Amino acid sequence: MNVLIMQAALFIAQLMLALAMILCTWRMIIGPRAQDRVLALDALYVCAMLQVLAFGVRTGNTLYFEAALVIGVLGFVATVSLAKFLMRGEVIE
Amino acid sequence: MTTGYADVPLWAAIVSAAFILLGAGLSLVGAVGVARLSTFYDRIHAPTLATSWGAGGMVMGSMIFFTAAEGRPVIHEILIGVFVTVTTPVTLMMLGRAAVYRDRSEQNPGALPKETSVDRADTVSNHKGS
Numbered sequence: 496m497n498v499l500i501m502q503a504a505l506f507i508a509q510l511m512l513a514l515a516m517i518l519c520t521w522r523m524i525i526g527p528r529a530q531d532r533v534l535a536l537d538a539l540y541v542c543a544m545l546q547v548l549a550f551g552v553r554t555g556n557t558l559y560f561e562a563a564l565v566i567g568v569l570g571f572v573a574t575v576s577l578a579k580f581l582m583r584g585e586v587i588e
Numbered sequence: 589m590t591t592g593y594a595d596v597p598l599w600a601a602i603v604s605a606a607f608i609l610l611g612a613g614l615s616l617v618g619a620v621g622v623a624r625l626s627t628f629y630d631r632i633h634a635p636t637l638a639t640s641w642g643a644g645g646m647v648m649g650s651m652i653f654f655t656a657a658e659g660r661p662v663i664h665e666i667l668i669g670v671f672v673t674v675t676t677p678v679t680l681m682m683l684g685r686a687a688v689y690r691d692r693s694e695q696n697p698g699a700l701p702k703e704t705s706v707d708r709a710d711t712v713s714n715h716k717g718s
Contacts, residue, residue, distance in 0.1 A: 531631065534635065552654075571679060575679055
């Protein structure tokens with residue numbers, strides 16, 4: 496019973512997160528301006544991080560936690576540097 | 589290191605599955621907002637749904653699952669929740685300021701008017717002028 500509940504919940508959750516990643520990718524492709532694409536990339540990073548977290552729960556392996564943390568850190572750095580680039584035209588002043 | 593679903597009691601499976609579904613569903617709602625809302629200043633609010641309770645729900649479900657499966661408190665996932673909660677306002681504020689700057693410098697019709705801005709440089713220069 497608990498195996499069935501966890502498997503069904505994780506399958507639906509990963510399906511929803513994959514759909515969210517597809518929607519973010521669509522906005523990143525069609526986004527009319529650069530800031531829309533950066534915003535969609537940030538949302539895509541968050542969705543990918545949650546997908547890896549769900550994958551870790553599915554396999555029962557705590558190693559995926561480190562991968563999710565690294566993806567979160569990289570998403571923060573990428574979005575901050577891209578926002579600074581949009582603001583000033585250069586990243587490090 | 590590796591644990592199976594069968595080690596988890598029923599109540600923990602139900603609670604963990606509910607939190608995971610809540611987190612994934614809120615992330616999906618945020619992504620739909622990113623894809624469907626009409627202007628950038630509307631769209632910038634949508635991903636916060638995924639980073640606040642989306643990440644919170646997934647992290648809490650994962651914490652409950654591994655705590656019940658391994659029989660000891662496993663709370664290191666909370667690092668992800670704290671990190672995402674702390675960094676999202678920073679990134680979105682910087683991105684919003686960059687968008688406002690770009691819209692104003694190009695005189696776009698969708699730009700925020702200067703009077704209602706919360707730009708710190710503007711208020712500082714106003715104080716200097718008065």
